[in-house]
Amino acid sequence: MTPVQQTQRPTPAELDAADPLASQRDAFYSPEAGQLISYLDGNSLGRPLKATAANLASFVHDAWGSRLIRGWDEQWMDEPIVVGDRIGQVALGAAAGQVTVGDSTSVMLYKLIRAAMDAQPSRDEIIIDRDNFPTDRFIIEGIAKERGASIKWIAANPASGVRAADLDGLLGERTAVVVLSHVAYRSGFLADAEAITSVVHKAGALMLWDLCHSVGCVPLELDAWGVDLAVGCTYKYLNGGPGSPAFAYINASHQDRLQQPIWGWMGAENPFAMTDSYRPAQGVRRFITGTPPILAMQPLKDMVELIASVGLDAIREKSIKLTEYAITLSEELLEPLGVQMVSPRDPAERGSHITVEHPLFADVTARLWEKGVIPDFRPPHGLRIGLSPLSTSYAEVEMGVAAIREALSELL
Numbered sequence: 001m002t003p004v005q006q007t008q009r010p011t012p013a014e015l016d017a018a019d020p021l022a023s024q025r026d027a028f029y030s031p032e033a034g035q036l037i038s039y040l041d042g043n044s045l046g047r048p049l050k051a052t053a054a055n056l057a058s059f060v061h062d063a064w065g066s067r068l069i070r071g072w073d074e075q076w077m078d079e080p081i082v083v084g085d086r087i088g089q090v091a092l093g094a095a096a097g098q099v100t101v102g103d104s105t106s107v108m109l110y111k112l113i114r115a116a117m118d119a120q121p122s123r124d125e126i127i128i129d130r131d132n133f134p135t136d137r138f139i140i141e142g143i144a145k146e147r148g149a150s151i152k153w154i155a156a157n158p159a160s161g162v163r164a165a166d167l168d169g170l171l172g173e174r175t176a177v178v179v180l181s182h183v184a185y186r187s188g189f190l191a192d193a194e195a196i197t198s199v200v201h202k203a204g205a206l207m208l209w210d211l212c213h214s215v216g217c218v219p220l221e222l223d224a225w226g227v228d229l230a231v232g233c234t235y236k237y238l239n240g241g242p243g244s245p246a247f248a249y250i251n252a253s254h255q256d257r258l259q260q261p262i263w264g265w266m267g268a269e270n271p272f273a274m275t276d277s278y279r280p281a282q283g284v285r286r287f288i289t290g291t292p293p294i295l296a297m298q299p300l301k302d303m304v305e306l307i308a309s310v311g312l313d314a315i316r317e318k319s320i321k322l323t324e325y326a327i328t329l330s331e332e333l334l335e336p337l338g339v340q341m342v343s344p345r346d347p348a349e350r351g352s353h354i355t356v357e358h359p360l361f362a363d364v365t366a367r368l369w370e371k372g373v374i375p376d377f378r379p380p381h382g383l384r385i386g387l388s389p390l391s392t393s394y395a396e397v398e399m400g401v402a403a404i405r406e407a408l409s410e411l412l
């Protein structure tokens with residue numbers, strides 16, 4: 001009999017058995033047995049909670065079906081800010097009155113960047129990195145064209161991400177706003193939001209963080225970091241469902257001097273006064289445009305409450321362990337086949353997904369999806385393994401990486 005080696009790695013089953021958050025997985029809806037082997041894309045679309053199905057049905061019956069139009073007066077007019085405050089409290093480190101929910105991340109980016117530009121007429125430059133998510137770059141290209149502004153591009157190392165030093169030589173008295181992703185959608189690099197915000201402030205500019213890939217898996221302290229503006233998705237780690245609305249954070253100190261460019265009645269001072277012309281509401285409400293998507297903001301509330309009950313520190317701890325485990329497995333199983341890991345090795349610089357690269361990964365991903373193993377593919381060669389901490393098991397990571405190896409070997 002061979003003695004058990006002390007250094008032997010625990011099995012995925014042992015890791016799951018020792019995971020204090022393992023039981024949280026029961027809160028998520030699971031498709032029929034056999035349909036889903038390994039879901040590795042919670043960073044693109046989080047899984048629904050079981051509670052959400054019941055809560056949506058009761059919303060239809062009780063709130064919408066029974067209160068009907070009275071629901072607006074009774075609850076829905078305030079809902080974008082009530083839900084925003086709760087996201088702020090649980091996940092953003094934001095005091096009440098600074099977060100609103102609505103629109104898409106793209107539209108929120110437009111509104112906040114335009115507001116930031118309009119408030120600083122002597123500043124006509126926007127800074128963003130070349131590797132940022134397409135919509136962030138496209139929105140900025142459009143605003144630059146519309147406003148006759150110019151874009152300063154940061155060329156950061158794509159395998160990591162933007163550091164404070166990368167802004168040297170770009171920031172200046174013409175910089176209006178710097179737009180960066182807190183966690184890079186490709187590499188998973190976690191930027192030092194506090195340090196970068198402070199460098200941007202030294203140049204007198206405003207800082208806008210895109211939190212799409214960090215909200216719900218990385219603890220955030222927007223107020224303490226002095227962040228000016230932020231936006232984020234709710235369908236990723238906040239499990240709000242396909243197309244659930246975005247949130248925007250506008251630091252209270254800026255709300256009076258910022259005016260967003262899409263003037264609608266719901267962001268006006270008194271929507272039901274049906275006035276002749278637009279006057280913005282006070283506070284964060286002025287960042288609303290039209291009728292808020294009340295129905296679409298119901299599911300995310302369930303996840304925000306689950307996050308509140310578990311605590312973001314425990315979620316972050318599991319996230320780090322899951323990404324560590326995925327990296328170990330990919331070193332063992334994938335690197336011998338020529339796969340390269342392009343995410344930071346230091347967990348302090350990593351969000352909740354990792355990216356591995358191989359020229360055959362587009363084909364590999366298509367094969368895996370048919371089998372119920374679901375990472376995602378980002379051109380040119382990146383396969384992302386997204387690990388939503390509350391819904392992902394170690395066994396799923398192990399089966400997923402083993403399936404990637406198998407599919408790749410078949411194609412080699």
Ligand SMILES: *Cc1c(COP(=O)(O)O)cnc(C)c1O
Binds near residue numbers: 104136185212233
């Ligand atoms: C997912 C994501 C978006 C998505 O924007 P939508 O308007 O919801 O389509 C934007 N920016 C980043 C960084 C993202 O990760």
